[in-house]
Amino acid sequence: MAPTKAPAAPSSQNPVVLLWKAYNQQTPDRLKFIDAFLFFLMLSGIIQFAYCVLVTNYPYNAFLSGFASTVGQFVLAASLRSQVNPQNKDEFKEVSPERAFADFALGSIVLHFFVYNFLG
């Protein structure tokens, strides 16, 4: 799933910077779109968890539903990204990208339903 490294690069550069450059150059825009969403979900989940640990878990059901919504949505979006990635076409022969998006939409709606139920 990770993009291949750039072939010609000076060895003095930081591998993280190299990775970032390669990612920027080689990932299609649509996948970057989904990646931004994944990053946002991760941030949101971390902040909610930090609040629960630092301040209070008083409406516990609210914390659980919020956290579970970020985690669940992250899982769904990650699976959508892996199924939609053209480089994975051989791995997902019987799942077309449209089918992947339909699954993602259905899963998201069910997840939202349960989250709203638990939110109170």
Added chain:
Amino acid sequence: MFYPLALLLLAVTAQASVLTLKSPRFVVSDSTGNQLRAEPYVPALVNTRASSPVKLGARENLKITFQVVDKEDEKGVQPHQTFIRFYDESTGEEGIQPVRVTPGGKAKFDLNLSKPPLYLPPTSDEPLKVSLIIGTPNYDPISAPLFDLVLPRSQPAPVHPDEAVFHPRPELQHTFRPEQKVPNKFISLVFSGIALAPWFVLLGLWSQVAPRATGLFSPSILPFIASLGAFEVLLFTYWVKLRLGDVLLYGGILGVVTVFTGRRALSSIAAKRTQ
């Protein structure tokens, strides 16, 4: 109309005769036969008792003798039922023993404390009230208090294992978990701001990498997007005011619509992709 009158006549003729006791005596003697106390007593048909309580030691013997006779003609009567009753007023325990009466009406009752009989109630320091109960047809019944009897202390009556259940139990004190507090308002606001910050991050990132939404508003795709948006609106409305049955119903209808619009939208995209 004659019925009450007939009953009254019957009651008058049915007035029973009266029994009485002739030469009643009680004797207290010790184990060697010496008489410690012997007196006649006047059997009271109203509530008077013997002069002083009768004390009975551990090895002493109490003997009560009397003869039951008809009051008018002084003939001996053998009653159907003759009992001596020992009653402890403080605890409510009692013991009853039938007395043998000869056909001539003579009765003798023995209480030997060297072999304490089983019918005696548990005794404490309170005296037992002894009374005589006689019942027989055609005569008025007798329930005559005789005297107070002081016996040596015995074991108290055994307490039933379930006795505690029949009295009020001690009150239960519940300890409830203390109420959970809402944290400080300022902290809540600060953290609300921090929690909403990722949205700005997302919008910033998306502004840089947004793919071209060319076909978004074409007539084959827009209904699908609209029905997905309608689902989200439905779920939010469910959170705010709907009930489960309603949301499932609306969701079912909307789901059917979404299936059709989705197939159309996605198949058009697939056609465009595979061209």
